[in-house]
Amino acid sequence: MSDIRWQKSSFSTETADCIEIARVAGVAHLRESDTPHVIATAGRVGLRALVRGVKRGALDLNLG
Numbered sequence: 001m002s003d004i005r006w007q008k009s010s011f012s013t014e015t016a017d018c019i020e021i022a023r024v025a026g027v028a029h030l031r032e033s034d035t036p037h038v039i040a041t042a043g044r045v046g047l048r049a050l051v052r053g054v055k056r057g058a059l060d061l062n063l064g
Contacts, residue, residue: 004029 004022012018018033028047032042042050053059 006031008033 005021009019
């Protein structure tokens with residue numbers, strides 16, 4: 001996947017860990033910039049469900 005063009009989230013900064021996304025043949029590929037070898041893939045329906053879950057806080061970790 002080295003030839004994929006990754007786009008950094010607009011919420012990312014230069015010094016912080018960044019979420020990056022790439023789209024290839026209708027499939028979204030997501031990764032964190034500090035672990036670029038770990039890539040999650042999702043189709044349109046799966047990506048939509050992921051974004052909705054993040055927005056409503058369903059994926060927040062309670063580490064306290």
